[in-house]
Amino acid sequence: MSTDTLTFLLPEVILVLVASLVYVVGAFVQKPALWTWVAVATIVAAGAALFAMPADLQPGATVARDGLAHYISLLALGAGLLLVLLSSRSADPRLAPEYVGSLMLTVAGTMLVGAAQDLVLIFLGLELISIPTYVLLYLGRGSSAARESAAKYFYLSILSSAVMLYGFSFVYGVGGSTSLVEVRAALTAALAEPTKFLEVGSLATVLLFAGLGFKIAAVPFHFYAPDVYQGTNYANGAVLSVLPKIAGLVALVRIVAIAMPGEESTGWRLAMVLAALTMTVGNVLALWQENLRRMLAYSSIANVGYMLIGLAVGFVTSTRPEVQGFDGIGAMLFYLVAYTVATLGAFATLTYLGAPDRQVNSLDDIAGVFKTQPLMAACLGVSMFSLTGIPPLAGFWGKFGLFFGALTIPGEPGDSSIKIWFVVLALIGALNAAISAGYYLRVIAVAYFRPAQGTPAAAGGAGSWLVAVTCALLTIGLGFAPRPLWEESLAASRQARAANSAPADEPRTALNAAHATQGD
């Protein structure tokens, strides 16, 4: 690690340092509003550091400075900013410093995963998300439901980390290095003369999907999500449905889709199966929920299913340059933003409508909200429409890109099965989008048409109000002008692949030397 690497990680360093400071000083200064402002200022400073970074840095092999890292960093910072505002009144005032500090660490972890080019650093980033999340969930220890959900998340998260580490060790086994650039080089070289040994790569792929599948809540690694969301508050639910998913998906892209050539056929099959399962289970179960957080948990599961379509498409398009389809990973990155904005909007609205000590829980609690809180009802409506995928909102373009990508995969010469599989996948996706309208639109119907059963507390704080309105405006804006974000997301995906394949020559020799010494 050179000093350049440290400079490159300056935004993360700022976040982690201030978070540590907040933990310590927070024990003596009891001013919740102050800590919200500190967090906002820190995130803005981290963003400024990201943009102020000199262009001629040589970050070395451990971190990447490509479009993907930049995209994910900005997304994490933006989501972090919204989350801080959203949760400004959610935590117990005495615990505000811990809350805000943990949130900043989680954002730093997400950014780190986005930039990391080394298995160790990726693992570090993922744990930097998980451990503060345990704290976040446990801060509500007053209620037994919150304690239970924290404990569940903790145990299952550890299990998934173990599986993921196991996968990492296999990656190291086939690649001979923890550096993703070198792993890619080694596998590219090995593909020239395939051996049985390469099947270990498939083993690694499965384990990575399983381990990271927990972070993104893909079926069958999703079980914690509904229980945990229901047991905690909206702020924590919002954190869980956004940050770990960003990190998990980008880790899958970095490790499996880019660094492990030769695993594409395993990759697209796995992603496809998981996508179909995750969408269907998420949507079918969401239909039956009366508890809003539980419904949003299933919604977040279903949305990961859609994004996995993009990953599956990305595996195919990365091996076949002649495929003139949508770049699946770019579509996934776009969807990630559309999903994040709409989901945060929904969580923020529901946070605002409740009060810290009296949350909005079931559908009945928001009945007739349109009469008393028309603006919040409209924001909730925009989020729900966007999540359903109704034009001209952001979510429509997200689904459009994912499905279009799947539909443009051509068959291989003499074998059209892959084309058929992807058409089937797109059909499953479209069916699921139709099913999802059942519960998303029900929220709108209840909020607008069912008679009110009392006035909502509407004491979630100005922060959550601001987030709700911002997210609604962003959703509409992205719907009408999706082009800049499309271009950013496609460029991010292109750059991540190109940057990785460019210096393939030089490390290969180093690696061959390593293999040679092993052979001796």
Added chain:
Amino acid sequence: MFDLDTLIVLIPALPLAATLVTAALGKWLLKEYSHVPVLAATGLAFVLSLLLLGQVQSAAGPGAHELREATASVAPAPQTIGYEHVVNLWTWAGISDAYAGDQVHLPPGVTVPHPLDLKIDIALRADPLTSIMLATVMFIATLVVIYASGYMHGDPGYWRFFTYVALFVFSMAMLVSSSNFLLLYVFWEAVGVCSYFLIGFWYQKPEAAAAGMKAFLVNRVGDFCFALGVFSLWIFYGTLNFHDTVAADGTLLMPGVLGQTRLAVGLSEGFVGGGIGLAIALLLFAGACGKSAQFPLHVWLPDAMEGPTPVSALIHAATMVTAGVYMVVRCTPLYFAAPEAQYVVAAIGCFTALFAGLIALTQTDLKRVLAYSTVSQLGYMFLGLGVGTLTGITAGMFHLFTHAFFKGLLFLGAGSVMHAMGGVLDMRRIGGLRRLMPITHVTFWCGALALAGVVPFAGFWSKDAIFAALSDRMHGEPAGGPTEWFYPALYYAGLFTALLTAFYTFRALLLTFYGEERIPPEAGHHAHESPRVMWMPLAVLSLFAIGVGAWFEYTHGFADFLALTPSLAYAPVAATGGHHAFHMDVAAISTLIALSGVGAAAYFYLGDRRAIDALTRALKPAYWLSSGKFFIDQIYGVIILWPIRALSALSAWFDQRAVDGLVNQVGRAPLGLGSILRSLQNGMVQFYALVMVLGLLVLLVGTLWR
């Protein structure tokens, strides 16, 4: 003062702003002044559309050619076909290298970068066709808003009405000025939605609600075909833009469906012909049939008269229903690529004109007579378009133009009667109103003479232009060909319809304003002429109904200007043109016919009406058919609604007995899946871990087994 770009954007933007203002403030603040922002917006938009018309004319019209030559020395301008000016507001969706587009038909010698980009441009255009439509729409809309401020006075939904009207005007302006099929489709639906809102404006009345629903559902059929047509265009033309899509550096990205590149190449190579071309043209025409109420999708328009009368005038006579005609004219090159489609357009148009004319003979509700007359006149327009010559197409558009004035006038006049008669329009219960409502009476005369096609009123000239074009085509067809009888049949059917038109128009006029004075009790004791705010628009429209046809016939301004639209300046279309000559023989025949229709109506309905009763008795079956509207609604009821109802009853039975029974036995199918999955969600963390590991094992086995 304003350049073209600003004008194109401002004209739709003003009504949009008025929509937002009345929607936001109407209920709380504006109340009975809700018409003010709408009036200001439409009036201003009308002035701007006149400026636009002037600018387009000076840029495209006679003399502009020299101008182009002069500027050509500075920068060699490409040889353009017609005149168009496109403003790309923004690119809604734009994804580079999105798809292969194997089926896209490119003209020979034209290359575009592969793979194709997915681009959806929000682009507006100005050309002769658009500027004529905009000026017409804005003019009628302004008058109707003035009229409606009196007509709707005191209605509890006053602000709601004007919000819808402003939204409609915005959508209509966008419909005629968009330069993209997707945008056209969006606003095609948007005007349909506004129409639905306004037909069902008095939603407390069950007939109004049902009529709104019917209009919406019948239009679904047409719009579905239209959507299929748009999809086909996207597959085979690779773009939905009318104009050529050009990159910033001037390279051609994709020739537009109706763009200069394709127009320059010509008939057989520039456009998709054959079965596909025919299918596209017919699908688009099916959409036009829905919107413009052509047989067999005409059934919604008469029922749409349940809406407030200003709406009937604006939407269901002058503007929205002509959207189909506009679209077919815009797509003229696509119809020239598929000549068989033109036969269909002409045949459907002619049949609808005749058919609706026959129904209008016996209707007893004044607005229904006018509604069927609208259907019939729209049929004339399509007949003109289907002639397949430049003169025919410009004649069809000319009829659209004059029809907007005189039919708007007639509807507003009917509204004036309705206003005075306490909502009653049944001509068996009203009569002899000429002394009570002198202004309405005189203006109605002007409209009726124009509709009947009596020289020199507006309708005469436009209808005559259609007959002249048809006559030219008829005489130009080779003898012995398959079309030998086709055009003559259309011609004589059209002439017969003209007789019917004159008859039913004057029947309505005479029944309403002549004979003994009959005022229904609903009118109360204060039946009187309408207030000035309502009769002023009538007076203005009367002037146009009298003069607009002769003026443009005299100056040749309309057809010559319209022919500069790129779709009509396209060589194969322009070649069929020649200069429109006034045919004295055709004019004489049609005048004779119109006058005999008027005379027959006068004979039967002036004085005592014994003759018509005798005639009705003599022709009882025909009367029965006509007054029953040929029982089309009932036929649809039998062949469409009953089977659907039967099917749904069967489905309901099947659902309740078989499915529910099955479901109850098995545990309800969806909940079955849900309950299986939910039973897994048992809250036990050990169990979750177990399933996660099992899932991992299944994936491992599945992956490594291969």
